Amino acid sequence: MNKNTKRILAVVGASALTIGALVSTSAQAAVTSVSLVFQGPLSGSDALAGQDELLGTLTALQMYNDSKPAVKVTLVKADDQGDPSVAGPVSQGIATNKSVVGIIGSAYSGATIASFPAYKAAGIPMVSQSATRATLTDPKASDNGFPIFHRVVPPDSVQGPALVRWATEGVSSPKVYVLDDLQTYSTGLVGFMAPQLAKQGITGVVYSHQPKGTTDYTSEVSKIKASGANVVIYAGYYAEAGPLAKALKDGGYKGVFASGDGTVNAGFVTGAGAAAAEGARLTAPDFPFSGVANAAQKAAYTKATGEPISKADSHTYVVSSFDATNVFLTCIKAGKLTRPAIQNCINSGTFDSMSGVKLKFGRYGDVVGGAPIGGFKVVGGVITYVAAK
Amino acid sequence: MNFSVVTSQFWPLLINGLAVGLIYVLISLGYTMVYGVLRLINFANSEIFMVGTFATVIVTRDVFHYTSAHDALHGWKLIASLLLLLIASMLFSGVTAVLVELVAYRRLRSKGTNRLASLISAIGTSIMISEGVRILTKSAPVPTPRLLSKFNLFTIGSVAIRIDTFMVIIAAALIFFLVDRFVTKTLLGKAIRAVSMSEETSKLMGINLNRVISATFLIGGLVTGAAAFLYMQVYENTVFNIGFNLGLAAFTAAVLGGIGNIRGAFYGGLTLGLFEQFASAVIGGQWKAVTVFTVLVLVLLFRPNGLFGEAIQQSRV
Structure with a gap:
């Protein structure tokens, strides 16, 4: 290679590097919009749960858009039906969308686990509003979501004991019957009830299972009656909890019916009928929207959803969805517009929640310091917040 | 255990097993009758059932204007309302079944297409109906x-028999008896059985094949609609995919008893x-499906025509 050739190559190389740098810089500067994904059940038997949560996300986005931001955020709705077998393919499709910088969700624990492979491979950070299975943030568990998974709600290791306390509160000589639907969320929740039951000195607990999708609970009611239980705790979702509560009432059961956050949905009362649902004790790491939202948030809710604020409390996980969405929006406002930048922002930042508590995520994705569990009761056909449990 | x-x-x-089993019997008739004349599984039968459950809701809520705030009915008003609901549910399901036959089966049959084409067509129709209702009801x-x-209603020994369970057992058994008599004793019933035995010979004997097949779908739909009505009186809830599990169970019952055989459906369902x-x-409930299908596989291993298939060939559809 002679001197001239070297010179020409050097000039071409330098030019190429300069052009490359310029293109790269202009490409960075050109990012004016990103996408966030809301993932949850938007169809199928659990659709009401996802549709409820979506309201919180829409409210947060409304406030973001009203602030005339420099970066436009597009919301992509990913319907995983709360079903792991659907969530796998859905997440694979989402992961290929280059504009997606974060996942609000998934709503259900099983669907969350099924989504991990795609999102971990693509490095897309997740902040769930309602996936409560403890193993999702357990470093020893094989199905944990480290390093991409975070959640704004406390895990079932907090909710399980709270549910037992609330279910048995004021019941003399409680005889407990625990029924689950064999789903990832439910079996996890049941696992955290046993220590609390033992702690309260409750023995002779019967554990039983009826798969999700069951419509006929008559044989289970026979078993419950045979066991002499006066407290039935159901770990599952509202679509099955409604028919179960109705079958219990029609079968002559007169004890306490209790369930976790999967049942805190107006669909439970609709499915059970107001009479059968009356008095049911429920828990959820969730609080009534109207109780914690400020005036601006309430106005944004009505603007985003078209619903009067009086209806907001009938929906579940609106507050936590608002908080999960806000984690991403805060990072985007701070100019973090790539998946790694947002991941770092979530790991290191501190975020405002609707209730005023500052959210800071621990290494494995749970909020440092935890959060209380809300106790609810069906009163007059309405799921009513009672107190923190 | x-x-x-x-x-x-x-x-x-x-008692509950009898009630559930008799509901399976009625739904399985929809499968078994169509199989008898077409040698095809009507996968849309689960959606025909679902349409019947929604018909019950729509008539109760939007025609009778009853709400959950109303007190339960009594006397003649109750009997008349239940009869009207039964008729409405049967009609909705019956008409849907006939439409399914027209859309999913008839044209393909007239073109002499492969049976698999009809099978896929029926599955497609089933999904269309189910998804249509899903969209309308927002899931x-x-x-x-x-x-x-x-x-x-009454007590035998220490066992209380509830009115809805009693009604299901009596009504379903009666409906089955009527269908069985219809197929074995009436001219149309004989035509259905003739087509079931040999389509070609039936044509040569002057039987209008299309009419007989439509009638079979209609009867299967009417009976499935009756099952939907009875189901709703006990469980009082429906959803767009309600027919899936129940349809699967009823289809299993039909195979267990000997598909294509009306009385086999009865024994299989029960x-x-x-x-x-x-x-x-x-x-335990988690093993219910496993045990049921284990038994089905074992039965079919030793009796490929179903549990009662060979013994009652005479009453084949």
């Missing part, structure tokens, strides 16, 4: 207002209903 529940809850399990479970107060109840109570 909890065998003690069988001794303490034997009669409630038996939400839909309850029906309670017309029938769930009181104990066997399945009772087995499910007791297996669920003793082994």
Whole structure:
């Protein structure tokens, strides 16, 4: 290679590097919009749960858009039906969308686990509003979501004991019957009830299972009656909890019916009928929207959803969805517009929640310091917040 | 395993098993009758059932204007309302079944296409109906207002028989008896059986094949609609995919009894209903499907025509 050739190559190389740098810089500067994904059940038997949560996300986005931001955020709705077998393919499709910088969700624990492979491979950070299975943030568990998974709600290791306390509160000589639907969320929740039951000195607990999708609970009611239980705790979702509560009432059961956050949905009362649902004790790491939202948030809710604020409390996980969405929006406002930048922002930042508590995520994705569990009761056909449990 | 529940809850399990089993019997008739004349599984039968459940809700809520705030009905008003609901549910399901035959089967049959084309066409129609209802209902479970107060009608020994369970057992058994008599004793019934035995010979004997097949779909749909009505009186809830599990169970019952055989559907449905109840109570609900299908596979290994298939060939559809 002679001197001239070297010179020409050097000039071409330098030019190429300069052009490359310029293109790269202009490409960075050109990012004016990103996408966030809301993932949850938007169809199928659990659709009401996802549709409820979506309201919180829409409210947060409304406030973001009203602030005339420099970066436009597009919301992509990913319907995983709360079903792991659907969530796998859905997440694979989402992961290929280059504009997606974060996942609000998934709503259900099983669907969350099924989504991990795609999102971990693509490095897309997740902040769930309602996936409560403890193993999702357990470093020893094989199905944990480290390093991409975070959640704004406390895990079932907090909710399980709270549910037992609330279910048995004021019941003399409680005889407990625990029924689950064999789903990832439910079996996890049941696992955290046993220590609390033992702690309260409750023995002779019967554990039983009826798969999700069951419509006929008559044989289970026979078993419950045979066991002499006066407290039935159901770990599952509202679509099955409604028919179960109705079958219990029609079968002559007169004890306490209790369930976790999967049942805190107006669909439970609709499915059970107001009479059968009356008095049911429920828990959820969730609080009534109207109780914690400020005036601006309430106005944004009505603007985003078209619903009067009086209806907001009938929906579940609106507050936590608002908080999960806000984690991403805060990072985007701070100019973090790539998946790694947002991941770092979530790991290191501190975020405002609707209730005023500052959210800071621990290494494995749970909020440092935890959060209380809300106790609810069906009163007059309405799921009513009672107190923190 | 909890065998003690069988001794303490034997009669409630038996009564509930009979009620569930008889609902399976009626739904399985929809499968078995169509199979008898076309040698095809009508996969849309589960959606025909679902349409019947929604017909019950719509008529109760939007025609009778009953709401959950109303008190349950009594006397003649109750009987008239239940009869009208039964008729409405049967009509909706019957018409849907005939439309399914026209859309999914007839044209393909007239073109002499492969049977698999009809099978796929029926699955497609089934999905279309199900998804259509899903969109209309936004996937939400839909309850029906309670017309029938769930009181104990009478007590045998220590066992209380609830009015809705009693009604299901009596009505379903009666409907099955009427269908069986219809198929064995009437001219149309004979034509259906003739087509079932040999399509070609039936044509040569002057039987209008299309009319007989449509009539078979209609009868299957009417009976499935009756099952939907009875189901709603007990469980009072429906959803767009309600037919999936029940349809699968009813189809299993039809195969267990000997598909294509009306009385086989009866025995298959009852066997399945009772087995499910007791297996669920003793082994646990999570094993219900496993045990049922294990038994089905074992039965088919030794009796490929189903449990009662060979013994009652005479009553084949």
